[in-house]
Amino acid sequence: xxxxxxxxxxxxxxxxxxxxxxxxxxxxxxxxxxxxxxxxxxxxxxxxxxxxxxxxxxxxxxxxxxxxxxxxxxxxxxxxxxxxxxxxxxxxxxxxxxxxxxxxxxxxxxxxxxxxxxxxxxxxxxxxxxxxxxxxxxxxxxxxxxxxxxxxxxxxxxxxxxxxxxxxxxxxxxxxxxxxxxxxxxxxxxxxxxxxxxxxxxxxxxxxxxxxxxxxxxxxxxxxxxxxxxxxxxxxxxxxxxxxxxxxxxxxxxxxxxxxxx
Amino acid sequence: xxxxxxxxxxxxxxxxxxxxxxxxxxxxxxxxxxxxxxxxxxxxxxxxxxxxxxxxxxxxxxxxxxxxxxxxxxxxxxxxxxxxxxxxxxxxxxxxxxxxxxxxxxxxxxxxxxxxxxxxxxxxxxxxxxxxxxxxxxxxxxxxxxxxxxxxxxxxxxxxxxxxxxxxxxxxxxxxxxxxxxxxxxxxxxxxxxxxxxxxxxxxxxxxxxxxxxxxxxxxxxxxxxxxxxxxxxxxxxxxxxxxxxxxxxxxxxxxxxxxxxxxx
Numbered sequence: 001x002x003x004x005x006x007x008x009x010x011x012x013x014x015x016x017x018x019x020x021x022x023x024x025x026x027x028x029x030x031x032x033x034x035x036x037x038x039x040x041x042x043x044x045x046x047x048x049x050x051x052x053x054x055x056x057x058x059x060x061x062x063x064x065x066x067x068x069x070x071x072x073x074x075x076x077x078x079x080x081x082x083x084x085x086x087x088x089x090x091x092x093x094x095x096x097x098x099x100x101x102x103x104x105x106x107x108x109x110x111x112x113x114x115x116x117x118x119x120x121x122x123x124x125x126x127x128x129x130x131x132x133x134x135x136x137x138x139x140x141x142x143x144x145x146x147x148x149x150x151x152x153x154x155x156x157x158x159x160x161x162x163x164x165x166x167x168x169x170x171x172x173x174x175x176x177x178x179x180x181x182x183x184x185x186x187x188x189x190x191x192x193x194x195x196x197x198x199x200x201x202x203x204x205x206x207x208x209x210x211x212x213x214x215x216x217x218x219x220x221x222x223x224x225x226x227x228x229x230x231x232x233x234x235x236x237x238x239x240x241x242x243x244x245x246x247x248x249x250x251x252x253x254x255x256x257x258x259x260x261x262x
Numbered sequence: 263x264x265x266x267x268x269x270x271x272x273x274x275x276x277x278x279x280x281x282x283x284x285x286x287x288x289x290x291x292x293x294x295x296x297x298x299x300x301x302x303x304x305x306x307x308x309x310x311x312x313x314x315x316x317x318x319x320x321x322x323x324x325x326x327x328x329x330x331x332x333x334x335x336x337x338x339x340x341x342x343x344x345x346x347x348x349x350x351x352x353x354x355x356x357x358x359x360x361x362x363x364x365x366x367x368x369x370x371x372x373x374x375x376x377x378x379x380x381x382x383x384x385x386x387x388x389x390x391x392x393x394x395x396x397x398x399x400x401x402x403x404x405x406x407x408x409x410x411x412x413x414x415x416x417x418x419x420x421x422x423x424x425x426x427x428x429x430x431x432x433x434x435x436x437x438x439x440x441x442x443x444x445x446x447x448x449x450x451x452x453x454x455x456x457x458x459x460x461x462x463x464x465x466x467x468x469x470x471x472x473x474x475x476x477x478x479x480x481x482x483x484x485x486x487x488x489x490x491x492x493x494x495x496x497x498x499x500x501x502x503x504x505x506x507x508x509x510x511x512x513x514x515x516x517x518x519x520x521x522x523x524x525x526x527x
Contacts, residue, residue: 024435039448055310183297186296202306
């Protein structure tokens, strides 16, 4: 276990050093992030004209969802995107061989090798919005609601990671899968809005098939003190299932790996 | 007859080879088409929450607008900056620059060929949409279709030129695709992909109309869906943006090529 922590520290400190070379990138990411946030809050505000509400969510609590989305988007940009989009390249160029030869779990190696520090401001800003908007909507934090919030965020992140990794792992067979990742990202954008704002069929799909609801709506409910504990248990089971599936699928995929250029 | 200084034969060869190349990547292009579902997600939100009335659209109007936005987006997607960055970093650009053909025209051909490959998939998605929302079915009249077709091509041209402007920055910086994000963000919110622009408060709308973005989705989609729209002014604005962008791309490109140092060669 210790070995894994040490490896992460080494990975991320080299990532930090190499990214210092591209400071302009950091600035661009920051600008893009602020623009995105401004735009999405603006679009959200269009739903709240004439005293209307979006799926029974008050303006402030809908902002909590925007915050959770921003936070997860930051994590995606920092960790998921840089690592999981690379898997395709390893397969295509045959460099996956080197990864498999290393005396460490290959899924672990592929998932944490890189860390993009440009995602950090988004993570911090997202959390700030969550807490600010939650206070505005009059929720009082307790240790209970905070721990539920943290657990549900973890659930959301693990589900997101597993689904993404599943798609990335399929590149063992179909080399170019990054378009499939684009489909996933497009669907995840649905998480910007509360799940109850969607028509019933979509609500069903976004809860059980592609669990977008667990990514943003349920963590937001947790911090607002409205999350039902049964949903949390259900989420734990679902994220365990997805994570197990991603691991199982990776092992299965590796059995079919034939390496490139040989 | 020569277009952009190219003979008919060159154009035909470019388009057919690119089309053959794109056909090889059918599944990826199908996935690309599918990744444009955002207008449908937004449609389900707007119609479920009865917001359409505030900007004068009933459910059928909303459905038609968002389907049109989807279609326009399908045929105006541009990725030249990403191809160009890859070609530039891997050194493939050097032989392209030696050929008596502007490298950007090669990318234009690739985009047009991809649109042709994408057509059946986009059509299949549109049919699925009609099956799910049968009441929204409509066929635009012939002049409507023709005008929408024309304005979508103009939208594609503007988007292509905008991205070429960023791509030309590849000559100065290694990672110009990061700069593309700075165009994509205002595009996402101001183009009308998420909501028809008539929903905007008038102050925001005024600012938005000063940018090229509303002419990339909102304007062609409104024509296609049969909403009332100032057609003449829209086309004038589209052509005006092209007249601004073409010389800008040209100048930046010429300056850039002088700096080109053939990376990776």
